[in-house]
Amino acid sequence: xxxxxxxxxxxxxxxxxxxDRALNNINMTIERGECVSVLGANGSGKSTLLKxxxxxxxxxxxxxxxxxxxxxxxxxxDKQTARAFHKKVGFVFQDPDVQLFLPTVWDEVAFxxxxxxxxxxxxxxxxxxxxxxxxxxxxxxxAPYHLSEGEKKKVSIASVLTLDPDVWLMDEPTAxxxxxxxxxxxxxxxxxxxxxxxAVIATHxxxxxxxxxxxxxxxxxxxxxxxHGPSSEILENDEILxxxxxxxxxxxxxxxxxxxxxxxHWHS
Amino acid sequence: MxxxxxxxxxxxxxxxxxxxxxxxxxxxxxxxxxRLDPRIRIVSLLALLIVTGLARDIGVLCALYGLTLVMAVxxxxxxxxxxxxxxxxxxxFAGIIAIPALFITPGHPVFTVLSFASPHHFGxxxxxxxxxxxxxxxxxxxxLVMRVATSVSFGVLLVLTTRWEKLLxxxxxxxxxxxxxxxxxxxxxYIQLFMRTVxxxxxxxxxxxxxxxxxxxxxxxLASRLGVLVGKSYRMSNDVHxxxxxxxxxxNPRLMNDFKIRRIDRLWxxxxxxxxxxxxxxx
Numbered sequence: 001x002x003x004x005x006x007x008x009x010x011x012x013x014x015x016x017x018x019x020d021r022a023l024n025n026i027n028m029t030i031e032r033g034e035c036v037s038v039l040g041a042n043g044s045g046k047s048t049l050l051k052x053x054x055x056x057x058x059x060x061x062x063x064x065x066x067x068x069x070x071x072x073x074x075x076x077x078d079k080q081t082a083r084a085f086h087k088k089v090g091f092v093f094q095d096p097d098v099q100l101f102l103p104t105v106w107d108e109v110a111f112x113x114x115x116x117x118x119x120x121x122x123x124x125x126x127x128x129x130x131x132x133x134x135x136x137x138x139x140x141x142x143a144p145y146h147l148s149e150g151e152k153k154k155v156s157i158a159s160v161l162t163l164d165p166d167v168w169l170m171d172e173p174t175a176x177x178x179x180x181x182x183x184x185x186x187x188x189x190x191x192x193x194x195x196x197x198x199a200v201i202a203t204h205x206x207x208x209x210x211x212x213x214x215x216x217x218x219x220x221x222x223x224x225x226x227x228h229g230p231s232s233e234i235l236e237n238d239e240i241l242x243x244x245x246x247x248x249x250x251x252x253x254x255x256x257x258x259x260x261x262x263x264x265h266w267h268s
Numbered sequence: 269m270x271x272x273x274x275x276x277x278x279x280x281x282x283x284x285x286x287x288x289x290x291x292x293x294x295x296x297x298x299x300x301x302x303r304l305d306p307r308i309r310i311v312s313l314l315a316l317l318i319v320t321g322l323a324r325d326i327g328v329l330c331a332l333y334g335l336t337l338v339m340a341v342x343x344x345x346x347x348x349x350x351x352x353x354x355x356x357x358x359x360x361f362a363g364i365i366a367i368p369a370l371f372i373t374p375g376h377p378v379f380t381v382l383s384f385a386s387p388h389h390f391g392x393x394x395x396x397x398x399x400x401x402x403x404x405x406x407x408x409x410x411x412l413v414m415r416v417a418t419s420v421s422f423g424v425l426l427v428l429t430t431r432w433e434k435l436l437x438x439x440x441x442x443x444x445x446x447x448x449x450x451x452x453x454x455x456x457x458y459i460q461l462f463m464r465t466v467x468x469x470x471x472x473x474x475x476x477x478x479x480x481x482x483x484x485x486x487x488x489x490l491a492s493r494l495g496v497l498v499g500k501s502y503r504m505s506n507d508v509h510x511x512x513x514x515x516x517x518x519x520n521p522r523l524m525n526d527f528k529i530r531r532i533d534r535l536w537x538x539x540x541x542x543x544x545x546x547x548x549x550x551x
Contacts, residue, residue: 056510083516091514097461098507103433103453110524115516123524143433145460159515 004032005068006167006198007053012062014048022048024224025062028217032166035192035199037209037231040219041245046202047094049219050169053200054091055082087116090165094172096152099159100144105136108144108159116163123162130161150181157188168192168199174208186212204246210235218244278470294428299343301429306438308533312540313426319547320418326407328547329414335543336421343429350428354421362416366409375404432456437525450521454508462501469493 007030014023023045030036030053040046051057052064058073065071066085076082093099102108109127118126131137134154144152153173160168173189174182182205189212192199201208209216209231216234220226220243227240234240241247295302301309316332323329340350371381377400388395426435433456436449473489481489509517 051510054514056513079518082513083518086514086516091511093507093511093514095507098504099511101454101457101508101511103431103436103457107433107453107524112515114522114524115518117522120522120524124526127524143460144457163515 006030006032006034006066007200008065009052010063010065012052012059012064014045014052014057015060016048021223023052024222026225028225028228030198030200032198033196034215035189035197035213036201037213037216038200038202038219039204039206039209039216039234039244039246040202041204041221044219044221044244045223046204046219047171050091050171050200050202054089054169055085056091083116087163088165089167089169090160090163092153092156092160092168092170092173094175096149096156097144099156100152103143104140105131105142105144105147105155105158106140108155109162112159112163126162130158133161134158149176150178150184153177153181153185157185166198168197170199170201170203172203172205173201174203174205182207189213206235206241206246218246220244278467278474294343294345295431295434297344297429299345299429301339301343301425303532304536305527305529305533306430306434307441307527308529308537309426309430310435310438310441312536313422315540315544317419317422319544320415320422323415323547325550326411326414328550329411329418332547333414333418333421336418336425339425340421343425345425345428350421350424353424353428354417357420358413358417361420362413366412369409369412370401370405371399373402373405373408375402377401378403378406437523438527440525446521446523447519449523458501458504458508462497465497465500466493469496 007028009026009028012023012026012028013021015021026049038046038049048057052059053066055066055071055076058064058071058076063070067088069075071085076085100108102111106127109130110123113123113126114120128137131140134157136151136154136158139147139151139155144155147155170189173185177185186208189199189201189208193212199213201213203209213231215229216231217225218227218234218240226244227234227237238247242249304312316335320329320332323332337347337350341347377398379401380398381401382399384395384397387397430438433453436453439449440446
């Protein structure tokens with residue numbers, strides 16, 4: 001295996017108990033420092049894939065390597081190994097209400113370094129720095145309940161930032177956000193790239209691969225990899241995007257006559 | 269107009285949400301209790317609660333109740349709101365027990381409520397010739413009511429002036445395990461979230477309801493929504509657990525605690541200790 005591979009997936013399948021297949025023969029390689037988009041429509045298996053990459057779910061078939069080590073249930077059952085792995089791999093969940101389970105913003109950002117066993121004084125410093133970096137210090141004592149969706153997303157990111165992971169997994173980071181917050185998240189992903197962090201972004205927002213990630217994987221309706229390549233090429237390929245249900249045919253009236261063409265909700 | 273159950277539930281849900289926000293506002297005010305370290309707040313109010321339970325003199329109980337009012341004022345709580353909140357519970361908790369005590373406690377009669385020509389017997393039950401309130405009965409009822417009112421006042425004072433999360437963390441001082449504190453904190457967090465969901469469900473129902481609906485249909489709808497909510501909370505609990513694991517969760521959680529004992533805390537503790545001593549020796 002290549003030394004610089006962060007993740008390597010060989011024919012990975014994942015089946016939910018009593019349900020259909022969620023991931024179907026996925027082959028994927030994520031190299032160190034790479035920012036990759038995983039594109040796919042709702043239900044294509046993007047979130048499941050990220051959970052596999054974070055060692056939260058385990059393959060039903062195939063093999064998944066993380067940092068050149070095979071990731072399976074027996075490896076992750078060891079608490080020290082699991083903690084070391086999660087120190088290196090941060091996951092920003094799609095729904096901030098899932099990620100923000102503690103009573104205040106301060107508790108949230110302090111949670112991860114505290115669980116990693118750092119002394120409370122160091123944790124306070126790390127948490128303050130993370131909040132400062134994202135301009136959230138003023139929200140320190142607020143309950144997640146009283147935050148806007150954009151603020152919740154920023155706090156979710158801050159709660160992972162305190163670990164300063166090498167790898168960022170982000171699930172639909174721009175979903176349900178207003179345009180300003182979407183812009184902020186995209187800037188943050190760009191910054192991750194500049195800091196040579198590895199990032200895997202699961203999304204159906206085509207602006208992310210267009211602006212922030214060099215490569216992308218497209219998951220098809222059959223839950224397998226439909227296409228993989230440079231983002232610029234994938235985004236130009238309407239056939240792939242239509243097949244993956246990422247764009248749709250849009251009917252217009254032009255000079256009194258109706259016609260339709262593939263329609264993308266992003267602007268180059 | 270009589271409200272249907274959708275409107276009633278909506279009103280109650282909204283009011284519960286508003287109350288939680290409103291109560292949070294009191295805890296953020298710059299008052300006496302709010303300035304104290306939450307651990308000191310818990311310890312001192314617990315001591316005062318015990319003293320209230322042990323006091324045997326109505327005068328002492330009245331003085332302690334007066335103290336709660338003074339503390340409420342210095343903690344910048346609206347006095348009427350505070351009194352109302354306390355006394356709303358008294359008929360439920362104390363009244364039911366105190367009212368029979370007025371009549372059944374033997375002693376010197378002070379007021380005749382009912383008078384019959386002769387006593388009445390109904391099987392094992394009997395009604396005496398005169399139903400009277402005795403001086404001893406009135407005194408024990410007053411003691412009970414004042415004791416409950418003062419105890420509830422200390423409790424309400426603590427809850428209104430302390431944010432829920434700080435209150436929970438401060439329970440560490442009573443040796444409560446951190447895992448239990450975390451579970452309670454998360455429960456409160458998600459109750460708030462699901463209250464919003466419930467409010468949304470009822471609003472969606474209300475927006476589509478044109479005519480009156482039969483009670484049985486209402487019940488059916490309610491049962492189905494309960495099912496949806498249970499399913500939703502189950503799915504969410506799985507994801508929350510994954511989010512916890514992803515950030516290094518272990519079975520022995522550690523929580524952040526930045527409490528500091530300052531001069532005002534020491535002073536308050538000394539004052540409380542003196543008060544407890546004085547009340548104890550005065551009986």
